[in-house]
Amino acid sequence: MTHLAIVGGSDAGISAALRARELDPDAEVTVVVADRYPNFSICGIPYYFTGEVTPWQSLAHRTAAELEATGMTLRLDTLATGIDVSGKRLEVRTPSGATQTIAYDELIVGTGALPSHAGIDGLDELGPADGVHVIHSMGDTFALDHDLATRQPQSAIIVGAGYVGLEMAEAFRVRGMAVTQLQRGPEVLSTLDPGLGALVHEELASHGVDVITGTIVTAVQKTAAGLTVTSLRDGGPFTCTADLVLAVVGVRPNTELLERAGATLGAGRAVAVDDRMRTGVPHVWAAGDGIVTHHRLLGLTYLPLGTTSHKQGRIAGENALGGDRAFPGSVGTQVVKVFDLVAARTGLHDRDAEAAGYEPFTAASAADDHKRYYPGAHPIHFRVTGDQRDGKLLGAQLVGRRGAEIAKRVDTFATALHAGLTVEALSDLDLSYTPPLGSPWDAVQVATQEWTRQSLRMTIETPA
Template sequence: MRSAKERLVIIGGDAAGMSAASQARRLKGPDELEIVAFERGHFTSYSACGIPYWVGGDVPSRDELIARTPEEHRERDIDLRMRTEVEEIDVEGGRVRTRDLESGSEAWTSYDKLVIGTGARPIRPALPGIDAPGVHGVQTLDDGQALLDTLARTPGRRAVVIGAGYIGVEMAEALIQRRYEVTVVNRGTEPMSTLDPDMGRLVHDAMSGMGIEMVNGAEVTKILTGDDGRVRAVATEDAEYPADVVVLGIGVRPETELAGAAGLPLGKHGGLLTDLAMRVRGHENIWAGGDCVEVLDLVSGRERHIALGTHANKHGQVIGSNVGGSYATFPGVVGTAVSKVCDLEIARTGLREKEARAAGLQYATVTIESTSRAGYYPGAAVMTVKMLAERLTGRLLGVQIVGREGAAKRVDIAAVALTARMTVDQMTALDLGYAPPFSPVWDPVLVAARKAVAAVRSTR
């Protein structure tokens, strides 16, 4: 017989799920709320964003990426069951069916409240040879360990990265640091499709200067294998690129097959749809967060899928507060992200030109070059800032930055301005910190804002 206390079931033991569990436990003790969490992998509460830096050697060990172990969660009265996969959600019956991946045994577990934090899965195209030994996706700690094991036992030093998004460029850096000859094969016109092509070209040129062979506008048709069955090359329609190891950096999709099969609402990007409290729309006792959901873009007003650990942890906090009897909301995002490849820093927030056009917005763009510090101060490095502003109103729509040390985090200025719906004219008056070691008298973002003011006025 079920006890009178409520049971919270959580699917997924990483950022969103376990943040929700921890926050709910802070608000309600085990006498009021039983928490059962299922995780199919070997690890919980870890930084997937840190995997490329572990592979590259910047982070010395896997354990450095783990924020909280299963044992630490259990010490907080969370019944965390590892290597257990949820295979079915029975919404009407208020229960989930699980399978123990070690023993194969199955069981039903009932819930009063359910949290779905199933994350995202790497895009793995159905290409001949895609499952050959030596071909790796990089999404989980298990994936990172498998790649490191392959690198340790593979005598060759040629690597091909398929895709040039965040994971692709970060893995290219990791392999360069391990002294591999790296080729990046990208079907886009330039790397980093989250940037406009003109800014992506700056990334392309910098990566080429680092010794990375960039192949743009190329569609991979197959993975070629040798007599031993292992990968030996990546083929496009026009060429073959020798490879002792292949890393997939094509991107991710929301892991929502389980939710979709249960009849829960999905958006056009395949992610779960939630309200501001992160409750699944139309379902009073089901919440979802992290890489498996779509979020509101505060600039365009449209739903987007953005897989970032920052969002996942915030979602978990909101969910845990609401499940635990308090109240919180997640209003949306402006699409801020930063990355790097070797010493090149890459940042963006808000809309690209393509996204602004799709939203029906008319805009002006400006691009400026400036330096990270006063030009006379040692170490000043060039950065390029591109800014989009709405015609007539002057509202900031987006910023992209490519440069060396000190470039990427400047995007936070623009992220705050976007969230506050500031105009570029208002931005020029921002009281930002200044000293020669940190910035020119006019910060590069403000230089771009001043130029954007003139561009907006010329379109009126």
């Protein structure tokens, strides 16, 4: 009987535990969870703050009782503090503060990531009691909830305009707060090209979010007027003040436990693993937001996403029990709802692709989600990226109205990327059609055919 110890109760750790219990009902599986909220949907937190999800307990993918019913043991409020590699023992601090060790045959570490402070002065010192928040765990959630309930702040500055920042802007607006959103780059949602990010920006503005781009935040401080955020904008200082500050400027891998055990770091200073989720430390595996990401187009990179953590965890759980499954790699698929808009991407855009040695060409286009004669048709805005040398699909970005099946249209591109198709081969796909839900050539194919047209035109106009 194998004893599998797992550190981390989020996507990677729980996926590993579930997979192990599924494959071997005799495996003894212990999951060490730093807080008391295993298997919570961190991606769902913004919808708790919009009021759409209530109570907070419903954010659990599964309850602790459901998890334990699969036969795993949960050690809640327990912090993993060290790994005795040669002795195969995990050192933990129990809820009462005592130190214990847990013997294991195999260990999987899924300690995830930590909120980045991006070098912003004040973020280390100020916290929820000061009205300065991050949103990365259920603890952060309760702290923000408490602050909103007790102080009733009327205004918020959100530092960052990525996925979570945009979702939280919506949540604060739904609650009637004034929202200023500061973004370092030239446009919101920097995972999209600025031309499409601008559509998201418009959606935010039309819902009353004051978006300020090109703003490098340098400090947050408490002032008489509330919380003042200082930044550089257009080469000069720029300040704004609000009752509350939420910093959502990315994450950094939480590698300490594994580094001390002898693991090496790779891309993005995340823990290096091979495609089997081996760390190189004997009997120690890792998965999730703390490790490097195998990417089908980029090789090794760092791209922490919940979907990837689930896949990596499932593979670590299988391989720790003697399996030999490879993680076939991410293609970087992401989607976000922003008010009534949906923005999605998969694969690479020009600058990623160029950096990775491809010769990308990107074509912008728009196509209706379904036949225009049927009520409710809306354009989907596309940017399709392919390699000019061999025509291979490299990526796609889509923005359009909610209800236009954008989230699952990006999946067609993601599946085509996974399979290594050319842009042109997407016209060969037998995609579904009925007038209320599509077109004889699906919008996806209209966009890829437009890529072919534009890339040929470009080739003709710029002879070698």
